[in-house]
Amino acid sequence: MGNKVEKSIKALCFCIIMILSTNCVQAQNLINGKKIFETRCLVCHQSDGGGVPNMNPPLDGSTNVNGKDIARLVKIIQNGYDERVALDGMYYNNAMTGNPDLKEDAIADVLSYIRNTWSNKAGLVTITEVKKAIIKNKLNKK
């Protein structure tokens, strides 16, 4: 009987630690993501994620940023972007700088940040998802 209670308490503690540490990891991801955003992205996409009309598209409220196609987002972050495509009905003229030097964990962090800041609530992106996306993009290239 006593053993059972002890086991349950242990299990409960384990759960709490897991939840706390996961949250800590998530918070750390977002802090790293914010740092990367501020040094590489803010100047064009602006601190409110609102972009610059006709030149640099907004991240806040963007269908693509909040969407399911992580591979496309990873590709844009790595290679930059320079295509005449309407984004949520608007055209933007500036070419985006690529970030070929960003590591997989950094890409996951910055994606997690931009998908969960301002009005965006699209969920975190894991390193595994980024790795899968990079493989998928390589295969599509071939």
Add this chain to the structure above:
Amino acid sequence: MKKGGSILSLFILSLSIMGKAQENAGLKLPVGFKASLFANNIGSARHIAITKSGVIFAKLNNPNKEGNSIVRLEDTNNDGVAEKINGLAKYGGTGIYVKGNSLYASSNEAIFKYDLNSKDEVVNPLTPLTVVSGLIDRREHNSKSITLDMANNIYVNIGAYSNACQEKNRMPGSQGMKPCPILDSAGGIWKFDGSKQNQTYKDGKRYATGLRNVIGLDWNTQTNQLFVAQHGRDQLNSFYPNLYTDAQNAELPAETFYAINEGDNAGWPYVYYDPIQHKKIVAPEYGGDSKMEGSAEFKDPAVAFPAHMAPMAVLFYTGDQFPAKYKNGAFISFHGSWNRAPLPQEGFFVAFVPFKDGKATGEWEIFANGFAGMEEGVKVTNTGKAKARPCGLALGPDGSIYVSDDTKGAIFKISYNK
């Protein structure tokens, strides 16, 4: 009692604040000037042009909700507000110019010409003549601003589709190309014959080069000379953090205003103008270290403005309504910056550049401010939050000037009360 009194005074205060916000359409102007909201929500109004009878034509960046990309506005009862508004044309663009009975308008790759009748209505809205076509449009800096000289020659800006002519545009570490191949067909001002049709590059002439992107240009009829305002390069700190801090990038390079003679070279992409050192500095993509001085063959600006403010239109004031100091001086509209981030943005106003004996004195002052709609003393942090961004400028027959906004499509009329 006391409480009632304070509520009453609060009410009066808020009424007076509301009243103030509407005064002069929200603009801050020098003493004696007043402004009205001539039109609003007409679409992304880029440049504007006015006929002798005072009809305004605005060129829209994209067709508006009525599907028009040129809007005609008429103030039929002369109250400072347009009552009769209609439109034509399906192509987006920036340039528009009225010369006699001709209305010129540009898309991002061509220039068209319409005829106006005695009421300044467009006779051939669906069948304009094509004056020039085939101009380069590679998205970045694609707007084609136009002005005409007194001999009916048309000058068009063809912006460089690049920030600094790197091998890979806006890629950190990518070197500048030398010679820059873009300059053959862009990065300058081209001259065409405004009375001929179906011209292409081979019929025109590269009038001036080494200009990254000019949106504001005007012909000075007093000195018979072209004046242009250039958008300087971006992202010195993003690509060269070891050479430039965020604070330095916010002030570099100057937005430059040039008195252009045929054959001039303003030096883009090889040099930029540093308004603090008062020198042309070699761009870091071409081996510069933020101090190395560039070649003297490149032109010096007539006026150097703070960085990144984005000059959108130039208008020489040849009217008679404003005080004498404005006569033959230049108004320049500034769209407002984005590349000063993370520092606060600047611009979002119309500046005045005094001229003496046909030359800019080098001084400048803010003429009309308050377009962004921020509270007193508050700067714009995020460019997209500015309520209005000054773009086109035009002179009315009564000497008033008009300023367009390409955010929501406002047109402001500014007059002087004698």
